[in-house]
Amino acid sequence: MTRLLPYPLLSAALLLLWLLANQTVRPGQILLGAAVALVGGWALTALQPPKARLRRPAAALRLGGRVLVDIIRSNIAVGRIVLGLNGRRERRSGFIDIPLELRDQKGLAALACIITSTPGTLWVNFDPARGTLMIHVLDLIDEEEWARTIKGRYETLLLEIFQ
Template structure:
């Protein structure tokens, strides 16, 4: 069974996503199952490092913080765009030194930063352990460094390292 479904959670979530994006018919369920099982087997051949979660209790806190930040950022970006003539906006890049080394934690941080409107993960330099972040409305670089390090990186290090 492990050979057919090396990543059962991935297979199940892909199947659920397929059914949610398409109709709930037997044909779509069958096609979604074939695609999900195939994707799971491709992942097994890539042999990714399996994440180790050390503090499960920090995950709900991280989810709540990210959800609140995404909501707040949506409102802030919408205001900036709608009041474009009245507000002076300066976009820019911020280099953030990271202490986080876990690959899964870095991937989660990339998802958080990229899913938050107004920010984009541009580059990660593994040799220097720095993140290059693009910010839509850059007012204070230090504030962004503090936000990433104390709000996200600290929790991700608790969870994964």
């Protein structure tokens, strides 16, 4: 198992991508895709990435749903800011430091993708020595509330999934 399929999840994803790109489930293409997935898995052993396991798929699904909702909400919020529909309130943007408990590399990578792909927030830097994350926020009303949002909505679930 480990010799033949060193990264089973990655190989499965490669096979799925192959079938999507070819738009078919014909046996011939499945065979070809399986070959590509196997070779891809072997090729990746040369890079020796840390292994990922699908722990707690329920938590991962919940996180995905949350991110989807937040992306839709913040799309609307940023759209209103751009079009000047957010009233006469003075908008302030700025950088915030947020202390994190998350240390896992993959968890941090997932958090970076989540924060950056939500419009209105942007990952700037993570300081591993102090464990603080710096983000840039387009509409900064309350620093504490942003820190609570990031920690409460994403970090707890990511901790559950990755640590």
